[in-house]
């Protein structure tokens with residue numbers, strides 16, 4: 001089908017997610033047709049480096065015929081059967097594999113169709129667990145400012161993103177939020193606080209929130225190993241150990257939301273391993289199948305199933321397509337490749353080069369902060385590096401969305417520009433990327449950000465017109 005026809009049909013029928021559909025009534029929709037390795041091609045044949053792994057998900061890159069063949073074989077054998085009161089070999093094998101890979105006694109695997117459902121399921125399980133053990137008042141959840149945990153009503157309520165949440169109020173009651181670990185913007189860090197003290201301060205806030213809510217009413221703390229939204233906030237040294245201790249003290253569960261951070265993104269199978277803590281539950285999705293099929297999971301410590309091992313007690317929750325055989329086959333094939341090709345080793349070997357290349361952009365006056373670990377980095381853009389002054393909303397719109405974002409795409413790099421906190425560019429390339437692809441990312445960024453510097457200078461020049469607003 002021609003691009004024109006596809007554009008017309010998409011405009012008429014396809015409701016894209018989190019998308020300003022009005023904008024695309026008179027702009028071309030990027031329509032991707034195929035991919036190979038770290039690259040993706042649009043219907044016009046233009047090639048892009050997939051610097052975001054689709055949406056933090058295509059760990060092994062595109063065009064993996066081994067995974068496609070495993071999925072086809074499974075579909076031919078048993079395309080579907082639910083895991084409600086029955087099972088099938090693919091779900092059993094995958095659950096066992098995840099239990100083997102996950103740290104500690106995280107041995108019980110509850111499948112979902114994606115990340116929001118994993119988070120939703122975790123909160124529901126925690127609530128029912130506490131009810132079963134005679135503590136029904138424990139239902140509240142604490143999460144962090146700006147954190148994204150999904151879109152279903154429970155997961156949405158856990159989001160620390162006010163704009164994302166408030167459209168859908170009233171939300172599920174029982175959530176509250178504490179500060180994230182944004183060291184760059186923390187005035188404590190600017191005042192010379194050590195990383196250790198910062199960890200103490202951030203963990204202390206969680207403890208204060210627990211006390212404020214009433215410890216006997218708090219069920220869980222939901223945290224990402226590296227917080228995505230806001231731009232890859234890395235935890236300060238010792239943070240998770242302190243949080244773990246607080247959770248233990250107040251009998252509160254620590255949920256590691258690893259929808260992005262699991263499956264090699266941080267150089268380890270699970271983000272909790274990278275920062276050396278044992279959560280009660282890991283929620284994951286995206287990279288579980290390397291994005292060859294939609295799938296998520298909640299991986300729980302053994303004790304969480306104990307109340308459900310009695311007869312006549314079931315976790316009152318389920319999803320038709322969770323544990324879908326074809327998705328399980330994709331995940332098993334993907335995890336097999338992780339081992340055969342030493343994917344974790346590739347990320348660990350190249351992480352410092354990736355960091356070095358991105359930190360090499362610090363000479364540009366708008367590059368304020370480069371942060372991240374593994375193959376997961378954010379670059380915060382600022383108006384004034386010395387004072388860390390941010391771009392205001394209009395400037396951010398003009399520079400980030402009207403200029404940097406389309407120019408990166410024109411220059412053949414897919415990454416994310418985001419201003420849910422401060423303006424950031426996020427990078428999360430496929431885990432098969434090597435030095436060549438990482439250098440290509442840095443080269444395109446330098447070119448486009450250098451142009452952006454010129455644009456900022458023009459907009460700030462005395463006598464220059466005010467920053468134009470989109471469509472003005």
Ligand SMILES: Cc1ncc(COP(=O)(O)O)c(C=O)c1O
Pocket residue numbers: 114115116117119148149150151224228257258259260285286
């Ligand atoms: C940390 C985290 N949790 C949950 C989700 C929701 O996952 P999904 O979009 O698969 O529902 C996301 C999505 O990006 C995420 O980053």
